[in-house]
Amino acid sequence: xxxxxxxxxxxxxxxxxxxxxxxxxxxxxxxxxxxxxxxxxxxxxxxxxxxxxxxxxxxxxxxxxxxxxxxxxxxxxxxxxxxxxxxxxxxxxxxxxxxxxxxxxxxxxxxxxxxxxxxx
Amino acid sequence: xxxxxxxxxxxxxxxxxxxxxxxxxxxxxxxxxxxxxxxxxxxxxxxxxxxxxxxxxxxxxxxxxxxxxxxxxxxxxxxxxxxxxxxxxxxxxxxxxxxxxxxxxxxxxxxxxxxxxxxxxxxxxxxxxxxxxxxxxxxxxxxxxxxxxxxxxxxxxxxxxxxxxxxxxxxxx
Numbered sequence: 001x002x003x004x005x006x007x008x009x010x011x012x013x014x015x016x017x018x019x020x021x022x023x024x025x026x027x028x029x030x031x032x033x034x035x036x037x038x039x040x041x042x043x044x045x046x047x048x049x050x051x052x053x054x055x056x057x058x059x060x061x062x063x064x065x066x067x068x069x070x071x072x073x074x075x076x077x078x079x080x081x082x083x084x085x086x087x088x089x090x091x092x093x094x095x096x097x098x099x100x101x102x103x104x105x106x107x108x109x110x111x112x113x114x115x116x117x118x119x120x
Numbered sequence: 121x122x123x124x125x126x127x128x129x130x131x132x133x134x135x136x137x138x139x140x141x142x143x144x145x146x147x148x149x150x151x152x153x154x155x156x157x158x159x160x161x162x163x164x165x166x167x168x169x170x171x172x173x174x175x176x177x178x179x180x181x182x183x184x185x186x187x188x189x190x191x192x193x194x195x196x197x198x199x200x201x202x203x204x205x206x207x208x209x210x211x212x213x214x215x216x217x218x219x220x221x222x223x224x225x226x227x228x229x230x231x232x233x234x235x236x237x238x239x240x241x242x243x244x245x246x247x248x249x250x251x252x253x254x255x256x257x258x259x260x261x262x263x264x265x266x267x268x269x270x271x272x273x274x275x276x277x278x279x280x281x282x283x284x285x286x287x288x289x290x291x292x293x
Contacts, residue, residue: 032211
């Protein structure tokens with residue numbers, strides 16, 4: 001890509017914990033199927049992704065139990081066209097279900113959203 | 121749908137036959153020279169102890185360059201042997217590091233529901249399984265009986281399959 005070429009892509013990053021939420025699952029690490037599903041969706045919908053090296057360790061307060069939870073996550077960065085950002089939000093809602101999470105941390109051009117799982 | 125295996129077996133059953141974590145064979149003899157060179161490169165990196173994310177960044181970047189350059193649609197390139205081998209090697213790295221576990225039928229079930237049905241509720245309506253039971257199964261807290269699973273899958277046109285593991289294959293020889 002030419003450095004002068006204008007892009008209508010926005011940088012989006014999201015964190016996927018390597019373990020399922022203990023309240024929604026047995027809390028074990030995921031199987032390859034879950035990661036393969038995520039990659040295939042990104043591959044088909046958004047073209048490419050960069051995985052940050054290593055795992056990101058963080059903590060947050062569970063809104064339901066008010067307990068502090070520590071987790072380890074993979075961080076993915078995707079360049080998404082502005083008109084496709086909602087598609088990424090939809091994918092994150094599905095990812096909440098697939099990875100047994102209450103919500104997923106999504107950063108869109110620096111603004112953070114916590115995408116919650118849809119009720120089905 | 122394959123049964124549970126307990127540890128990853130070797131991936132090259134023969135020089136021209138890759139076998140993935142679920143025991144599915146991926147023939148290498150039909151690959152062209154570029155594809156085979158890429159598979160060999162990925163196996164070398166895997167054997168050299170590449171990190172999980174670093175391996176996947178490299179592998180899928182190379183695969184995208186190869187097939188995008190040939191005008192292959194993404195929906196098609198993810199069905200290729202090279203893509204499937206890359207994702208399998210990535211999974212093996214994750215398992216070896218303790219970041220990923222060996223899959224069982226519940227993982228395949230979760231992906232099937234996500235890809236083929238509008239919702240878990242829709243899946244339950246079609247298969248006759250209760251939503252409560254499915255929730256426990258996908259949360260890995262319960263198992264379905266063989267009879268329930270076979271019956272549910274049969275209603276949506278799927279079946280169970282017994283797949284040899286490498287341990288079984290090795291025992292034969």
